[in-house]
Amino acid sequence: MQLTLKTQGVSIPRLGLGTFRVASNVCQPVVESALALGYRHIDTAAMYGNEDAVGAAIAASGLPREEVFVTTKVWHDQLAPRAIPLALEQSLAKLKLDYVDLYLVHWPSPHMDMAATMEAMMALRDSGRVRAIGVCNFNLPMLKTAIDTIGAPLACVQVEYHPFLDQSALLAYLGSNGIPLTAHAPLAQGRAAEDATLQAIGRKHGASASQVAIAWLLEQPNVIAIPKAQRRENQQANLDALRLRLDDADRAAIDALPKTLRYVQPAFAPDWDAVPA
Numbered sequence: 001m002q003l004t005l006k007t008q009g010v011s012i013p014r015l016g017l018g019t020f021r022v023a024s025n026v027c028q029p030v031v032e033s034a035l036a037l038g039y040r041h042i043d044t045a046a047m048y049g050n051e052d053a054v055g056a057a058i059a060a061s062g063l064p065r066e067e068v069f070v071t072t073k074v075w076h077d078q079l080a081p082r083a084i085p086l087a088l089e090q091s092l093a094k095l096k097l098d099y100v101d102l103y104l105v106h107w108p109s110p111h112m113d114m115a116a117t118m119e120a121m122m123a124l125r126d127s128g129r130v131r132a133i134g135v136c137n138f139n140l141p142m143l144k145t146a147i148d149t150i151g152a153p154l155a156c157v158q159v160e161y162h163p164f165l166d167q168s169a170l171l172a173y174l175g176s177n178g179i180p181l182t183a184h185a186p187l188a189q190g191r192a193a194e195d196a197t198l199q200a201i202g203r204k205h206g207a208s209a210s211q212v213a214i215a216w217l218l219e220q221p222n223v224i225a226i227p228k229a230q231r232r233e234n235q236q237a238n239l240d241a242l243r244l245r246l247d248d249a250d251r252a253a254i255d256a257l258p259k260t261l262r263y264v265q266p267a268f269a270p271d272w273d274a275v276p277a
Helices: 024-037 051-061 083-095 114-127 140-149 168-176 188-194 196-205 209-218 232-243 248-255
Strands: 004-007 010-013 041-043 069-074 102-105 133-136 154-160 181-184 223-225
Touching: 010 069, 010 154, 024 041, 024 051, 024 232, 041 051, 051 069, 051 083, 069 083, 083 114, 102 114, 102 154, 114 133, 114 140, 133 140, 140 154, 140 168, 154 168, 168 181, 188 196, 188 209, 196 209, 196 248, 209 223, 209 232, 209 248
Parallel strands: 041 069, 069 102, 102 133, 133 154, 154 181, 181 223
Antiparallel strands: 004 010
16 A cells, blocks of 8 residues: 655655544643654644644654654635734744645635635745645635646645545546545544444454555555554554555455445535535
8 A cells, every 4th residue: 555645746645644522631642652653744733733742742752854744724714815824824834844845725614716826826836835735625616726727736635534435536636636635524423433334344353343444545656644543552543554454345345335324514504515616
């Protein structure tokens, strides 16, 4: 299995550590543990309120800065062209870093000027404060506007993706443009661990249902996954999923699972069923 994906001049480790809902007061030891185990991709966001702890963990790890791939995100109320660079500077100050490897628009806003927002993101990349840019939670029409119309050099697109949600249309479009998909909520916010089908596949391989879900995602050539894991044993188990190999019967069983279950659906989410004009 390829362990990194090269995109827009950066190499992204395909298994990262998600930190959504990891409170700042407990986040530093969680990230330190992950880095000690071998994780080299940490995903945070301004909205998570834990960038300070992520930065402290990276500093405490003693790892060279270039060995840790750091992603953070700008919240949807900061997408005006003059607000985006200020938001980045606040994130860098909390992280105590000179740059981030990947800067993402966290959610689209119905009020944003897409072209102006993308131009501001591209300017940050040109400044060197950001090595690459991308977006989260855009629907397909939004992505086509950003990529096809505006020409934004997106390094990845982060969306909810797990064995219970079909993202085939998005994967096909991104694949045709050479853009990886980063799966957030890759364990369906813990539901994968309780699924009988995934548990049965896991028993066959001496693995857990969660490891099966991660292996299924990462055997897809254009996918990155960022499961949250606060306990060291769960962090190690997710790493061990990189060695799990599914067979055709396993894939058929997973394909037969319901594929319409979306669990990340805030009031400000876009229309996921919208089709390009």
